[in-house]
Amino acid sequence: MKPKVAFFDFTGCEGCQLDALHLDAGEVIDLLNAVDIVNFREVMTERSDDYDIAFIEGSITRESEITRLKKIRDQAKIVVAFGACACIGGVNCLKNHLPMEEALKIVYGEDARYYDTIPARPADAVVKVDYCVRGCPPVTSELLKVIKALLLGKKPDIPNHPVCVECKMAGNVCVFERGMTCLGPVTRAGCDAVCINSGRHCWGCRGLVDDPNVDSEKEVLQKYGLTVEQVVEKFKIFNTYAEVAK
Amino acid sequence: MPENRVLIVDDEAIVRESIRDWLEDAGYPVATAESGEEALDLIGRQDFSVMVLDIRLPGKTGIMVLKEVKSQRPWIKSIIITAYPSEETTMEAKQLGAIDYLIKPIAPDDLEKLIRETLDSLGREPTVTTEAEIGVRPPAVKAVEVRKSLVISKNDLKSMVESLAKEMEVVGVKSRQGKYVYDRISSFSELCLDHDVTIMSPTKYFLPAKETLLKFKVGDESGVKPVTEASGRAIVGMHPYDIKAIELLDEAFITANPDPNYIARRQNTIIIGVDCLNPSPKSFAPSMGTHQAETGFDLLLTDIGADYMVTVGSERGASLLAGHTQAREPSGDEVARQKAVRDRALTMYQISLSVPRERLPKLLEDSYDDPYWETRSATCLSCGSCVMVCPTCFCFDVQDDMALNLKEGERLRRWDGCMLVDFARVATGENFRHDKASRFRHRIYRKGKYVIERYGRVGCVGCGRCATACLAEIASPAEAFNAIAESVGIKEAAARLIREVTPDSELYTPRPAELVQVNQLTQTEKVFEFKLKDGKKLGQRPGQFVEVSIMGVGEAPISICSSPTRNGTFHLAVRRVGDVTAALHNLEQGATIGIRGPFGNGFPLDTLQGKDILFVAGGIGLFPLRSLIQYVLDNRSSFGKVNLLFGARSPAERVFVDELALWNQRPDLEFQETVDRGDETWQGNVGVITTLIPKVDLDPRKTMAVVVGPPIMYRFVIVELKKKELSDENIIMSLERRMKCGVGKCGHCQINGVYVCQEGPVFTLAQLRNLREAI
């Protein structure tokens, strides 16, 4: 019996779902042989409320989304948060710093329903999440890894060490030695350090490792010339919800 | 390296026997085989350096034998003998790597000389047999000897490197974004031979960051195949400290349990080293004795200004020089110049140790509880940079990657490091080095103590890469060594305990085993009876373990819980706790799994002979103990009084209940059991297992206690046993750690300086007194 898989999108840019199809023909055929995709609004018309594994893309930013997500959790045996927005809140959480949400409601009166919005949060702030496929966007091979692991009945082999491991394996010169700063030392690996390989630095889109030494990372960033405010701003982009951006 | 044993393969008895007599007179240990099949069987069971092989054999031909030997034992040198030479077979033999080709009848002197030359060129420098070299005698113009120093011009080097680039991949030191890296070079001008240090060490060419060990298929066409890479490569620009690091890896990967993937690469890599005349400010190589190298390279260059002084390190290096350069004798000035530049380089190092490095092991021994480890590691990011850049680090992880069609996949090896948080975590979630301080301390102890005690070579080569890479600036071993250098009162270091094991090129390849029967023991535990599909006996000693593979899911260590004295099958009792054990629990009779091993030291049967034995089994600690209990009962007359204590958490968690009942009934065995908490039906003892010990009547001078149970149990049981006045040597335990490779390489099972999979899992309390992390 092939497991039934459903994709759901909440508040996000839908880039994760698009990249889920970043496969060659052989992989698509193998995938369709391995699972039944019963719900994938962006790509198919058929919908189904009968599914085993639910992939959640996007973060939760409205009351109605909380209700919808809870219903999905009730139906699905396995819930996988897919992408930075669903796993750690993502860039949507930047608006949580908006100081005057309440004030806007007052100011805009009856148009306030345009502002039907609550502080953005990841899926696991609302329901229990079984697995995460992290990144903004996630690496397609990690999505496949999770699917394969679910099919084999084992835990997916997702690293719990920082990006530095993969960055060194790739032979990069450390960006700190090239006048930039980087969140790699506290960010979870699994992306093969693609941003450093492409000439930039790590923005932390995969979220923090389980036990990050954030204090030490903040010290390092300051040692390399950032002010305390700048350090906090750096973490904010993806990791607002993790409370390290304080 | 293997002793200089020679194998003679010829179907004619007179040829075999006469060659054997000649060689034995000359002092070589010799074995003979009269067919190809017999030869391959012998090679599978013993190690040889040289094989003398007749091309014309009944059954498997000489060429077929040569092919199989090349893939399984690439380091064996083969000499072909034949009465019927032909150009065709000559070419084929050359391509398969034969050293030479002698025509019968053979003069004993010729053969013996050839074997001697072949063996002399072995030793620590592996030779690569490329087509170009076979049958090529160095030009009569100049015989270049090993360890000689000659002079070549910069143009000479250029032409040598460019010639090599036509035949193989050439990697060297080049610049990248203001730093230096090892990478493939496409032209000689890219080389930066005056560099200070590279970001990553050349160790990656011998043990790559990621590689495939096995390819497998599951389902109808199931099978497993080892994968080794054999393409040739030359490395240009290696500094002496990196050369020394490779010599350490040779010890780890060749001496015991020779690793076929490492060896294939090692054999096929030419090392052209360069003296470091421009040291990194973070380097302290002279303090570690690694600023100069006399061995471990094919050629070593010193830049003496206009030209290079080149030291020949191997036959291969000698023929490179002879074939591509106009090497000449150095003048007195040039020799002096070499010494001068080396001396000058020595003055440029900015860091040194404040104590001689020979004292480091003892220094560290005394500093285990020093608060330095805690304070210094507070800012550690556990980012792994230090282990990734280190030339002497070689710990690795092994994971299965299944293809999306779920029909085939690969078993991959990739770098791991003891500084990463989850390195010592096991499936139950326990992490034996869960805090930064213990990981930090372990790494420094590896570098300064464990490695030199285990392998006889320095664990840190003082290159300074980690000091540069560490963002928290805490990584340099020199700083750690100097910081704790005021220690006094040195104890004796633990003895080196490396076992010689039969070499095996199928080191990581599991053998298929069939599931004969499954029985449920409790809700979470089952016992499985397996037999090896090739019909052989597993040959385990009680207390050993195997690595069980379910291809695609992974591999896990499981204790063998049956004695070798029983059946041709073996039992594995398994608690369902992780990915592999869960998959095992889903198997049905007739299923096939993979087995590697048996590994580990097992219980000390010799020491136990004739003694009284007290077994203390806590919960599933009974699993490994059962193998010894059965063994003792099967050889009952060889042992004295036997007491067996068993404790379970609750009646429902008692395991092997039928056997417990049998043991209880035996008149020649005192059996007592207890449960931590009872239930309505339980009539027996209630209380922890330590409550049973005071009741046992034993003579501490004649009794050995064998204890296996959950980690928390040991401390309390030991207290009770000491009250019974048992000495430390007479208390035996089996310990659990995270085990992956089973052959003392991947590093995960280390307790301080010992590898549980090699020196354990069975230890005496006396041994554990020296291993602070143990209990």
Place this chain on the structure above:
Amino acid sequence: MTDININVHQVTRVEGHGNIVVSAKDGKIEELRWEVPESPRFFEAMLRGRHYDDVPFIASRICGICSIAHTTASIKATEAAFGFQPSEQTLLLRKLLYNAETLESHVLHALFLAAPDFLGVGSVFPLVETHKDVVVMALRLKMLAYNLAEALAGRKTHPISCKVGGFAKLPELSELEALRGRLENALVDLDTTVELFKTLSPSIPDFTRETEYIALTDPKEYAFISGQIGSTDAGVAPLDKYLDVTNEFCVPHSTAKYTKNKRDSYMVGALSRFNNNHEQLLPRAKKAAQELGLSAPSHNPFMITVAQVVESVHAAEDSINIIDKILARGLEEEDNQVKVRAGRGIGAVEAPRGILFHDYTYDDKGILTKANCIIPTNQNHNSIQKDMDALVPLILSRPQDEIRLTLEMLVRAYDPCISCSAHFLTVSFK
């Protein structure tokens, strides 16, 4: 006539969330609405206070499908604010990167999102059995576009190497050569696609409504990342007049704003670009347009998809030309230091779905103080509504399911990117 009651909640095979509501009693239309209930994402809040180096990186996350468009518009707006001129090499690389997204987005839309309707299935998945070659070809084209973007920017979705000033890492010439070979093959695949759409053209509804068509226009070439605002009604307007052209306003049943210019609504996207700039299409693309029966001016919104197929050919052809240029002149490491100053800049690009504006204001430290974006689909919501208003009376007598499918196809034809369009609210703080 029977009563009609259509309520499509979250149209499928489009990006983002949109609803279609139609009700009619006795042949009289009571309700006819295109609703956009998408969650507002407050991108202005995300960008305010950010350092210019991070701004394009965050702006990229407005949309996963047109992330290269947003990144490029964001970079252009920032460079305009600082008065920075990118080098010729940078411009070539940017155009090439841009073509990758145009190609990928159009292929995805035409073959994965729109084609199933014409082939009578609910998605591309059943086509794996019935039209395997087409699916394999579509995946091949997508993969090529991804790999082209990866060679230039490290990744297609949320590109990495492109930044304010230029590129942080240059591609390898050997990689570009290999991609050029694959692009040649892609032209063959696109010929096949054109043939396929020729066979589907009888199924394309024959509906026209003339409106204003707005697109970037540049005298030098078919504009994607350069030029000024062109209109079929009004001629050319400079970028800084964009507010006068777009005239955003609020609508009760939508969290996205609507726009209008010379008429009640206007259209942006592939058809608008075609109508404004068709003369500048490259030769193979022009030929494809001819084959497909697309000629300017075209007023049938269902032909947007066809125009996208034509633009795919153009993107592939243009990419080959650009790679040839780069291979001839080589690539050089450039020192693209940007001098920060206070200022305001507008960056406009043609995203696959239409003209996109990013308008930024920076302080003298390079920190963004104000931002405004007009998203292509914003500008199309009104056009969709007006199209429905004109179309529904013409098909009211048909079975309800047919009406529903036709309206869904209408929405899909626009290839809307709805979640981007609801991102923005102009917020002023008292």
